[in-house]
Amino acid sequence: MESSCISYKNTGYFSPTVINYLEDAPNLKSFYSYRPTLEGFAEQFNHKRVIADRALLATVLTEQYTSIHESETFSLKSVHDNIKLLKSHNTFTVTTGHQLNIFAGPLYFIYKIVTAIKLSRQLKEAFPDKNFVPVYWMASEDHDFAEINYTNIGGKKVHWWYEASGATGRINPDTMRQALNQYKGVLGMEAHGPELAQLVETAYTKFHKLADATRYLVNALFGQYGLVIIDADDTRLKKHFAPIMEQDIIGQNSFKNISETNKLLAAIDVHIQVNPREINFFYLKDNLRERLVFEDNTYSVLNTEITFTEAELKAEIAEHPERFSPNVVMRPLYQECILPNIAYVGGGAEVVYWLELKSNFDHYKVDFPILILRNSGLIIPKEYTPKIARMGLTAADFFKPADEVKKNWVKANTNNNLSLQNEWAQLEALFENIKQQAAKIDPTLAPSAAAVQARLKHALDNLEKKLVRAEKRNYSTRLEQIDHIKADLFPKDSLQERTENFGLFYVKWGQSFIDELIRHFQPLAFEFTVLAE
Numbered sequence: 001m002e003s004s005c006i007s008y009k010n011t012g013y014f015s016p017t018v019i020n021y022l023e024d025a026p027n028l029k030s031f032y033s034y035r036p037t038l039e040g041f042a043e044q045f046n047h048k049r050v051i052a053d054r055a056l057l058a059t060v061l062t063e064q065y066t067s068i069h070e071s072e073t074f075s076l077k078s079v080h081d082n083i084k085l086l087k088s089h090n091t092f093t094v095t096t097g098h099q100l101n102i103f104a105g106p107l108y109f110i111y112k113i114v115t116a117i118k119l120s121r122q123l124k125e126a127f128p129d130k131n132f133v134p135v136y137w138m139a140s141e142d143h144d145f146a147e148i149n150y151t152n153i154g155g156k157k158v159h160w161w162y163e164a165s166g167a168t169g170r171i172n173p174d175t176m177r178q179a180l181n182q183y184k185g186v187l188g189m190e191a192h193g194p195e196l197a198q199l200v201e202t203a204y205t206k207f208h209k210l211a212d213a214t215r216y217l218v219n220a221l222f223g224q225y226g227l228v229i230i231d232a233d234d235t236r237l238k239k240h241f242a243p244i245m246e247q248d249i250i251g252q253n254s255f256k257n258i259s260e261t262n263k264l265l266a267a268i269d270v271h272i273q274v275n276p277r278e279i280n281f282f283y284l285k286d287n288l289r290e291r292l293v294f295e296d297n298t299y300s301v302l303n304t305e306i307t308f309t310e311a312e313l314k315a316e317i318a319e320h321p322e323r324f325s326p327n328v329v330m331r332p333l334y335q336e337c338i339l340p341n342i343a344y345v346g347g348g349a350e351v352v353y354w355l356e357l358k359s360n361f362d363h364y365k366v367d368f369p370i371l372i373l374r375n376s377g378l379i380i381p382k383e384y385t386p387k388i389a390r391m392g393l394t395a396a397d398f399f400k401p402a403d404e405v406k407k408n409w410v411k412a413n414t415n416n417n418l419s420l421q422n423e424w425a426q427l428e429a430l431f432e433n434i435k436q437q438a439a440k441i442d443p444t445l446a447p448s449a450a451a452v453q454a455r456l457k458h459a460l461d462n463l464e465k466k467l468v469r470a471e472k473r474n475y476s477t478r479l480e481q482i483d484h485i486k487a488d489l490f491p492k493d494s495l496q497e498r499t500e501n502f503g504l505f506y507v508k509w510g511q512s513f514i515d516e517l518i519r520h521f522q523p524l525a526f527e528f529t530v531l532a533e
Contacts, residue, residue, distance in 0.1 A: 001379075003520040004395065005527035008376075011399045013495055017270045018348040018373065021355070022526045027268045031261070031355040033368040037524060038126050040370055041342065045127070049367055050340040053240055054087050057338060060234050061086070067212050068219055078226040079219065082133040086228075086340065090130045093228075094120045095335060096345035096374065097137035100168050100214045101148045102160055102176070103183055103200060104221070107497040107505075108347060108374065111521075112136075113218070114514065115374040116345045117225045119523040132342075133228055136218060137335060140169025140211040140233045141325045143282070143289040151183070152491070153501040158182045166287040167325070169211030169233055173204045180204055187503055192510035196503060221514060230339075233284075237338045238321035244337065244364055245281065245324050246317050249292065249299070250310065254280050257360040258329055265356060273353035276329045284325040292324075332357055336366050343370045345523070375521040375529060378496050379505060382533035384485055391478060395530045401493075402486045406479045413475070427456065 008014045008022060021028055024035065034040035061083045070076050085091045096112040104110060113136055120132040142148075145164035150157055160179040164171050183200060187193040203217040215229045232238075238245075248254050258276040266272060282289045283301040290302045299308040308316060317324060326334045332354065335341065344354065351371050361368045380388070380395060388395065392412065397405055431453040438445035491499040505513050520529055 001516045001520065001531045001533060003532075004530045005525070006396050006399065006530060008373075008526060008528055010396065011376075011528050013399070014348050015271065015352065017352050017355075021351060021371070022373065028270075028355065031265065031358055032371055033358070034370050036343075036370050036372050036526075041123060041127070044342060044370060045130070047367075048092075048342065050089075050092075051366065052338050052340045054089075054340065056236055056240065057340075058083050058086050060236055061228060061230060064215070064229075064231055064234075067207065068216055074220050074223050076219075076223060079223050079228055082226045082228050085131045085133060088131065091133060091340065092130060092342040093133050093135045093339045094123070094343045094345065094372075095135040095137055095339060095341050095369075097139055097331075097335070099139045099142050099144070099148045100210050101151065102179065102204075103151045103153070103158065104217065104502055105148065105151055107377070107379075107500055107502055110221075110502045110514075111377060111497060111517070112345055112347070112374045113222055113227060114517045114521055115372065115523050117222065117227060118375075118518050118521050119343065119345065119372060120226075121518075122523065134226060135339065135341075136222070136227055136229045138169060138211055138214055138229060138231050139331075140214075140231045141167045141282075141284060141289070142169075143167055145171070151501045152499050153183065153503045154186050156182070156186055158186070166289050167233065167284060169209060169214075169231060170286060171210045172208050173210050173213050174208075176204045183503070187507055191507050193507045195510065196506050221511075224511075225514075225518070232334065232338065233322070233325075235320075235322040238324065241326075241334050241337050242317050242321040244333065245321065245326075246314055247364075248330065249279050249281055249313065249317075249324075252278050252294075253363055254329055254333075254360050257363050258356050261356050261359045270352065270355070272356065273349055274328050274356065277327070280327045280330045282325040282327060284323050289325060328353070329357065329360070333361060333364065333366060336361070336369060341369050343372050345372045345374050347374055372523055373526060375517075375523060376495065376497055377517070377521070377529045377531055378489060380489065380530065380532040384489070385532050387481060387485065391481070393482075395532070398486055398489055402483055405486065406482050409478070409482065410475055427460075428453075431456075 009019050017028070034044045062080070065076060065079065068076065086093070094116045096116045098109050098112060099105070101109055113134070116134040116136070120134040123132045124130070143166060145162075145168055148168060149160040149162065149164075158179050160176050162175045180200060184197040187197050199217060199220045203213045207213040207216060211231050211233070215231070218227070218229055255276045255278045262272050262275065277291070279292045279294060281292050283292050283306065288304070290304060293300050293302060299310070299313045300306065332344070346354065351373055354371050358368050378395065391409065393405070393409065397408070431449065435446050435449045438449045489496055502513070509516070516531070520531060
């Protein structure tokens with residue numbers, strides 16, 4: 001593949017806050033720690049304090065991988081080597097996280113992990129005395145099944161129809177057969193289709209928990225690059241976090257800290273992504289994940305009969321820490337407590353919501369990681385590359401709305417003058433004379449002349465639009481091509497990566513698809529990557 005880049009600002013698909021963060025806007029500096037640059041990492045290493053239990057982490061990870069056995073398809077050597085490295089004081093993690101989307105969800109699921117892998121390599125080159133391990137944090141405790149039970153591939157929506165409850169990571173995927181067959185049917189039998197079909201077949205039929213199935217599939221794709229996959233739904237890891245759990249539930253510290261930060265962010269026009277609750281933990285059991293609330297001096301689990309006094313709550317946390325699940329605002333703190341982490345790789349909305357959290361990290365004296373906007377990409381199939389070139393367009397043009405692309409193309413290619421700007425300039429000069437003449441006769445007539453001028457400007461603008469529309473009809477075939485390319489590259493006027501699954505790209509290129517992404521993505525360049533076959 002060949003690559004080119006577009007600034008995130010010029011794509012029009014990223015929020016002002018994300019752009020301001022990338023451009024080092026002064027009003028955001030107090031909401032994060034160090035800049036996402038090699039200089040920022042160097043500064044961070046001078047102050048980094050790891051509170052993770054490295055030995056415990058390595059033990060838990062090793063056990064979690066026992067469900068996966070090495071095969072001809074993949075080796076676990078790179079993974080286990082990296083798990084061993086985590087015991088060393090000079091090893092750090094670069095983490096990304098995501099829900100357990102079936103079949104790896106939309107492309108940005110893949111892009112997040114690739115960014116973490118590539119950044120780990122670049123940091124090793126820049127800081128050879130240290131080790132860097134890319135980590136995928138499975139959101140196995142998430143309960144929003146409706147967000148993960150489908151994927152879009154080749155214009156088809158593959159849906160897992162199932163009434164789920166509790167943590168998604170604990171769901172048995174044994175009811176996925178219909179979705180599995182649909183997905184494999186789209187892959188087909190050409191090129192690498194059978195290879196990927198076998199991977200998903202094994203993932204979703206040989207494991208009894210969705211978390212284990214996801215680990216298998218993601219490891220098959222990324223294990224050879226040393227990616228370590230963690231399921232934090234573990235009693236021992238939760239026990240390490242238990243003191244903060246207790247403090248936060250009883251003191252409601254995260255609610256106070258983040259609410260105050262959100263006021264400051266709102267004052268500088270940052271759109272708030274998440275709002276904290278008084279208690280930011282769920283109560284978790286099989287088939288149950290419900291909010292914990294404090295009412296009438298009692299801690300209660302919503303939609304159940306479960307209640308605790310403060311003393312009983314403390315005992316429950318001490319004896320069963322696995323039953324307490326952090327929500328979206330506390331999960332990052334949990335992550336940073338159990339991993340020797342230095343960077344978090346996330347999408348635009350994630351970067352913004354992390355900005356809400358630093359004051360809470362400061363409260364608990366936990367280091368805040370460097371925030372890295374994941375790489376974004378647009379893959380242009382080879383049949384479109386010559387078409388785009390023949391029309392004198394570039395990939396960057398297609399980030400604009402389709403009507404704007406077509407309008408600009410018509411104006412650039414027509415032999416007729418479709419602009420009435422020169423004519424309007426002449427009329428505008430004429431009206432200045434008319435207004436002056438009218439004012440000499442009666443000063444009250446000047447507004448009337450201005451109103452006539454405004455009506456005429458409106459009429460000329462409408463006429464210009466009609467000229468463009470008429471000329472568009474003369475180029476209908478080319479403009480239909482633009483519509484078709486735009487709709488295919490930007491499904492539903494959204495970025496390709498937010499909709500399309502990786503499957504058909506893997507069918508074409510196999511594992512070299514991942515290799516190409518790693519080769520072209522540049523995590524610290526902060527540019528949108530366009531990949532053409």
